[in-house]
Amino acid sequence: MASxxxxxxxxxxxxxxxxxxxxxRQFEGRIDPNRLSLLRSLDRVWANGTVLHYxxxxxxxxxxxxxxxxxxxxxxxxxxxxxxxxLEFEHVTRLEEAEIRIGFQAGDGAWSYLGRDILDQPxxxxxxxxGWDVTLDGPNGLDTVVHEIGHTxxxxxxxxxxxxxxxxxxxxxxxxxxxxxxxxxxxxxxxNIIRKLDPQSFEGSTWDPDSIMHYPFEAGLIVEPADxxxxxxxxPGLSDIDQVEVRNFYPPILPTDYxxxxxxxxxxxxxxxxxxxNYVVRPEVSGxxxxxxxxxxxxxxxxxxxxxxxxxxAGDDDSGTSLNASIRTRLFADRTYLLRLRLYWExxxxxxxxxxx
Ligand SMILES: [Zn+2]
Numbered sequence: 001m002a003s004x005x006x007x008x009x010x011x012x013x014x015x016x017x018x019x020x021x022x023x024x025r026q027f028e029g030r031i032d033p034n035r036l037s038l039l040r041s042l043d044r045v046w047a048n049g050t051v052l053h054y055x056x057x058x059x060x061x062x063x064x065x066x067x068x069x070x071x072x073x074x075x076x077x078x079x080x081x082x083x084x085x086x087l088e089f090e091h092v093t094r095l096e097e098a099e100i101r102i103g104f105q106a107g108d109g110a111w112s113y114l115g116r117d118i119l120d121q122p123x124x125x126x127x128x129x130x131g132w133d134v135t136l137d138g139p140n141g142l143d144t145v146v147h148e149i150g151h152t153x154x155x156x157x158x159x160x161x162x163x164x165x166x167x168x169x170x171x172x173x174x175x176x177x178x179x180x181x182x183x184x185x186x187x188x189x190x191x192n193i194i195r196k197l198d199p200q201s202f203e204g205s206t207w208d209p210d211s212i213m214h215y216p217f218e219a220g221l222i223v224e225p226a227d228x229x230x231x232x233x234x235x236p237g238l239s240d241i242d243q244v245e246v247r248n249f250y251p252p253i254l255p256t257d258y259x260x261x262x263x264x265x266x267x268x269x270x271x272x273x274x275x276x277x278n279y280v281v282r283p284e285v286s287g288x289x290x291x292x293x294x295x296x297x298x299x300x301x302x303x304x305x306x307x308x309x310x311x312x313x314a315g316d317d318d319s320g321t322s323l324n325a326s327i328r329t330r331l332f333a334d335r336t337y338l339l340r341l342r343l344y345w346e347x348x349x350x351x352x353x354x355x356x357x
Pocket of ligand 1: 017018019147148151157
């Protein structure tokens with residue numbers, strides 16, 4: 001009895017990540033289902049190789065982090081990086097230089113905007129909050145931060161994967177989450193748990209109950225699969241499937257993956273959906289340059305300046321439109337730029353090209 005009681009107290013003490021409610025992206029006109037499914041699975045994903053800078057609110061007492069909390073955040077980024085991914089993470093002190101801005105407002109829960117949605121947040125606002133003590137051991141500690149970074153990398157909640165086939169005792173779920181310490185409204189519980197995500201964004205993926213993006217659930221909430229009626233506790237840390245998935249979206253980039261891009265040399269994109277090409281651009285003359293794709297396709301194109309600490313210079317995403325990705329910007333002689341081009345979809349395989357002029 002005693003051990004049961006203490007286990008249920010611990011379970012009740014679990015606090016859950018509550019994602020901000022943002023509208024799903026709407027596309028104009030009728031879009032072919034295959035194209036839509038590729039867009040839905042890729043449109044919040046970063047160009048691979050992006051250096052994501054993160055910063056803390058040292059000047060804002062309400063959002064400030066202790067050194068111990070900052071250390072947990074560093075370890076959490078390291079946890080993802082150790083998997084061997086092409087993304088880089090760098091701590092910066094200036095908020096306006098950071099894509100990821102992490103606040104520690106107590107009582108505001110743990111949350112992050114999803115993938116590239118963080119770019120839509122004003123530069124003095126949080127893109128992530130860690131609202132409880134993440135320096136403690138257990139699922140509310142380091143794994144909470146790893147989970148929130150997972151959202152920042154573009155991963156949604158795994159328990160909302162429509163392929164999971166979870167049937168909830170919905171009223172029990174609403175009641176459990178309305179109770180302390182979460183105190184959620186029905187809308188929050190629906191958004192983060194009950195709502196099934198778009199099947200198109202999970203195409204081909206099987207359910208991973210051990211994913212870092214999966215919540216633990218106490219007994220009495222899951223009706224099906226029956227094996228989880230007594231509760232579900234994902235194994236700590238990144239699951240094997242998490243590691244495969246993140247490497248899928250962000251494979252390591254080797255020096256040999258870069259090609260030199262010269263003006264007026266047409267490049268055919270011989271990659272499949274989700275694939276990315278990486279180019280080095282080193283203009284011999286300063287001036288205004290254009291980069292543009294040709295063909296019926298959806299791509300995201302991002303230009304960075306510098307190699308050791310590349311900085312975002314310009315980007316364009318033509319996904320879901322009849323336009324092509326296009327960048328026009330001033331480049332300087334003898335500086336080095338990196339152009340990354342990720343393909344979402346193309347009408348005819350191999351019929352997309354890139355030109356710089
Ligand atoms: Zn979450």
